[in-house]
Amino acid sequence: MIDRLIDAIIEKQNPTAVGLDTKYDYLPEDFRKALMAGVTKADVAERAAKAVFNFNREIIDAVCDIVPAVKVQVAYYEMAGLPGMRCFYDTLAYARHRGLVTIADIKRNDIGATAQAYAAAYLGSMSIEGKAVEAFPADFVTVNGYLGTDGIKPFADACRENDRGAFILVKTSNPSSGELQDLKVEDGRTIYEVMGDQVCQWGGELTGKYGYSDLGAVVGATYPEQGEALRKRLKSVFFLIPGYGAQGAGGKELVGCFDERGLGGVVNASRSILCAYKKQDTTDFALAAKREAERMKADIAQALEQAGKPMITECAK
């Protein structure tokens, strides 16, 4: 699956993902009003979930020729209960239908049999009476690796068996990520370096034609020096890079996460794209999202160019 993501990045010359962290409140007021006329307490969640799906569909239609992937953050769907989870499914399915690679940002972690169940839900299927049921159409998931090998192996197995991928939290983008991740262990490595080295080892046999593995790492754009050092350290590990836009990072901050071919990561932006219409002073949220996605693409391309790492234009055979 990592090869498919990288092929799509090269074809679109764009290492970014649009984050569909679609909070109902982000929808423009007119759009909400039109869909919620006469709503009752009994059907408000259902109607809101439909409105969110319509919003997502318009964003996906607007950006699908520009970006290779979407990242759908489950938290924003889960909080609307069953209609929200239906919307999560429909959003992933629609993005896949429009040719996008889908990343389900679920940050799961558990042990053994339970991790296996999560992996089946998002990266494989469940067998019921001999019939395979695919629960959620995700190509990649995000995983927390702090339960160790028992928690990761089921995901790695599902990646191998079903041609899927997973990004494991290594150095996260949030302000307090250093409280635990930057602590040093006895041999002098930080905890995030230990986790990065583990990801490298766990994903060793899942390496594709670009030298990157189906098991990648989450590395925040908000920590440029750590990102650069991790790129040098973890040569086979592809990065999912959050922190662009709303969290303050721009192209310059994240070039260190890329290799000499201009590859090595996919940069996510959620709020800066979903809410771009507010900054652009328009109600045409889809057009505003498209413009912001194009601006982000150009910003990263320029930063890669200036760092002497322009992206290769040919996909590997």
Ligand SMILES: O=c1ccn([C@@H]2O[C@H](COP(=O)(O)O)[C@@H](O)[C@H]2O)c(=O)[nH]1
């Ligand atoms: O270290 C991390 C890991 C995950 N995230 C997620 O990425 C997006 C960022 O959204 P923005 O609106 O672009 O800030 C969101 O889904 C986070 O849960 C992260 O930010 N940092």
